[in-house]
Amino acid sequence: LAKTTQPISMDSYEGQEVNITCSHNNIATNDYITWYQQFPSQGPRFIIQGYKTKVTNEVASLFIPADRKSSTLSLPRVSLSDTAVYYCLVGDITGNTPLVFGKGTRLSVIA
């Protein structure tokens, strides 16, 4: 299971773009990168998943460089409601890889 490293916390003002980077130097060929969001006392919620280059959905963008040793979750124009913990996971979606969460990045959005 590839180990991931993320910043423990980040602060941002409302309306700014937030980029959270995750390092995963030991990512395997069949591994995908998945990001989850968790609000206090709630279960995590899937945000986005990707394998390489760029993935975008209505919530966020995920940038993955060619070597795939890191990835960046980009949240456009954050609001106070984006204050949450963001988790980066790496694993093989077709294999026997359990969903193991690290400590995540605690994002605080300030008015």
Place this chain on the structure above:
Amino acid sequence: DSGVTQTPKHLITATGQRVTLRCSPRSGDLSVYWYQQSLDQGLQFLIQYYNGEERAKGNILERFSAQQFPDLHSELNLSSLELGDSALYFCASSVVWGSGEAFFGQGTRLTVV
């Protein structure tokens, strides 16, 4: 609504007791995961089942056990409870047994007094 149902939502019990937490996965999901989250702690992976079989084990104590039934619902049994077992317990389900998109329930908040 994620489609994953956990019961009960809240549970208060005394030390030394035994409790059972229940999880009904989304329709069609074969994989079920259990997690423990203590106050201000990360999500600790406990155990994973796929179509009735145990697939992966994390930091699950010997006092804890789980199973997935033929109808795919799962139960987490916690026995000889200690104060430190007080936590939010989450269940998640997914179609595949890898690291794809998983859907989490709202959790069961267990308080041991």
